[in-house]
Amino acid sequence: MLAKRIIPCLDVRDGKVVKGVNFEGIREVGDPVECAAEYNKQGADEIVFYDITASHEGRGVMLDVVRETAKRVFVPLTVGGGIKTVDDIRETLRAGADKVSVNSQAVKNPQLIKDGADIFGSQCICVGIDAKKTPAGNWTVYINGGRIDMQLDLLDWVRQIEQLGAGEICLNSIDTDGVKGGFDLPMLKAVVDAVSIPVIASGGAGKLGDFAEAFEKTDCSAALAASLFHFRELTVQQVKDDCRSKGIIVR
Amino acid sequence: MIAIVDYGAGNIFSVKNALDYLGMESKLTDNPAELEAADEVILPGVGAFPAAMKMLEAKGLATVLKEQAQKKPLLGICLGMQMLLEKSYEFEECAGLGLIPGTVERMDAPGLIIPHMGWNKLEMGIPCPLLRNLPAESYVYFVHSYAARNCENALAAWVEYGGKVPAMVYDGGHVFGAQFHPEKSGEVGLQILRNFGGLV
Numbered sequence: 001m002l003a004k005r006i007i008p009c010l011d012v013r014d015g016k017v018v019k020g021v022n023f024e025g026i027r028e029v030g031d032p033v034e035c036a037a038e039y040n041k042q043g044a045d046e047i048v049f050y051d052i053t054a055s056h057e058g059r060g061v062m063l064d065v066v067r068e069t070a071k072r073v074f075v076p077l078t079v080g081g082g083i084k085t086v087d088d089i090r091e092t093l094r095a096g097a098d099k100v101s102v103n104s105q106a107v108k109n110p111q112l113i114k115d116g117a118d119i120f121g122s123q124c125i126c127v128g129i130d131a132k133k134t135p136a137g138n139w140t141v142y143i144n145g146g147r148i149d150m151q152l153d154l155l156d157w158v159r160q161i162e163q164l165g166a167g168e169i170c171l172n173s174i175d176t177d178g179v180k181g182g183f184d185l186p187m188l189k190a191v192v193d194a195v196s197i198p199v200i201a202s203g204g205a206g207k208l209g210d211f212a213e214a215f216e217k218t219d220c221s222a223a224l225a226a227s228l229f230h231f232r233e234l235t236v237q238q239v240k241d242d243c244r245s246k247g248i249i250v251r
Numbered sequence: 252m253i254a255i256v257d258y259g260a261g262n263i264f265s266v267k268n269a270l271d272y273l274g275m276e277s278k279l280t281d282n283p284a285e286l287e288a289a290d291e292v293i294l295p296g297v298g299a300f301p302a303a304m305k306m307l308e309a310k311g312l313a314t315v316l317k318e319q320a321q322k323k324p325l326l327g328i329c330l331g332m333q334m335l336l337e338k339s340y341e342f343e344e345c346a347g348l349g350l351i352p353g354t355v356e357r358m359d360a361p362g363l364i365i366p367h368m369g370w371n372k373l374e375m376g377i378p379c380p381l382l383r384n385l386p387a388e389s390y391v392y393f394v395h396s397y398a399a400r401n402c403e404n405a406l407a408a409w410v411e412y413g414g415k416v417p418a419m420v421y422d423g424g425h426v427f428g429a430q431f432h433p434e435k436s437g438e439v440g441l442q443i444l445r446n447f448g449g450l451v
Contacts, residue, residue: 001371001372001411001412002367002368002369002370002371002412003369003370003371003372003390005369005370040437043437045369045370070264070265070268071268071271071272072272074265074268074269074272074434074435074436074437074440074441075392075435075436075437076392076435094264096264096265096268098265098394098435121297121298122366123366123368123394167366167368168368196364197364198364198368198369221369251370251390251437
């Protein structure tokens with residue numbers, strides 16, 4: 001049986017780790033390679049780099065970060081942010097990433113998911129989603145770091161993603177991101193129930209029990225957090241110990 | 252020196268990175284003479300079985316690998332492990348290197364998510380030198396949709412995923428195959444690679 005995964009995410013801008021709160025007021029802290037090595041030591045099951053530079057020069061810096069990390073960290077690496085073309089996917093994988101996460105560009109051009117999956121395999125293609133609840137009670141998909149509402153129904157989108165060949169979904173809730181009140185369980189459950197590919201919960205982890213709660217109340221495969229780990233409020237190991245004590249299978 | 256067979260498939264740099272990190276000398280090569288000169292050989296692989304076998308054959312590496320497997324340790328990883336077996340049914344029936352008895356078939360069970368992707372716990376089978384000095388609970392990282400079958404006599408480790416999925420096969424001599432990625436399996440994976448390096 002597969003272990004539930006605990007995934008620290010490093011938001012990187014111009015080669016430095018930052019962490020935003022609700023995508024605003026970004027604070028800068030630390031060297032991504034060192035951070036990744038530390039998370040590896042703590043038992044992270046996977047490490048995500050999210051490049052928020054998204055400029056052309058920034059991409060080169062990000063690839064250097066991936067190359068250096070891949071020399072020291074021997075768990076899967078995922079890289080997201082600013083990936084727009086099949087060539088971007090190819091050079092990111094060549095730099096040492098195991099998966100790429102496509103977000104805004106996948107909404108603008110869903111064919112990117114299919115092309116990426118056909119060429120590199122579904123296992124390489126994670127689709128990142130930022131979504132927010134509407135007054136009507138459903139959720140819609142946002143792009144450009146949560147700034148633009150695409151008026152695209154979340155559940156329609158995740159079903160489409162699966163059909164296009166995505167290997168995994170990383171689901172971030174704009175409502176809970178940075179708030180530290182726990183993952184957005186209703187949204188998470190709706191998505192997990194709508195697709196049969198693995199779903200990573202993202203946005204909102206604020207305390208130890210939030211991770212186990214996501215695994216107990218939904219069938220999500222993994223849970224991701226950034227600032228919580230980054231500001232050392234919790235270690236990956238503490239989270240895993242808590243999950244294990246509650247009978248959840250973790251590595 | 253460990254020769255990492257570079258036949259044009261998959262991300263082989265991560266294997267090289269792991270060996271470099273462990274201080275084990277290695278070289279990416281598609282040159283038969285270098286495989287003959289190496290102390291050990293690693294056959295990595297990501298992709299489809301028939302295409303990978305064709306690439307091995309086109310470079311004259313299939314014959315060399317079969318010969319060298321009689322003389323020195325050979326470790327196949329992921330698709331590289333599958334190619335050690337007799338034949339695969341991925342897309343079409345296709346002969347493998349035949350170094351380990353068994354076949355490769357699509358994983359299938361009701362409700363099973365394919366690919367089998369993530370960390371799974373090794374259960375031990377026949378004694379295997381690559382699995383020495385591991386923690387009692389050892390998780391390793393898998394990404395695959397096809398799995399070895401009919402290889403019970405060579406089964407050194409398996410994991411539970413809709414049934415028993417072979418994780419490591421071993422012929423009792425020089426030939427080892429890991430369905431998982433030791434180069435992506437944290438400290439457990441590094442120990443397995445260390446054990447491989449320690450065979451010579």
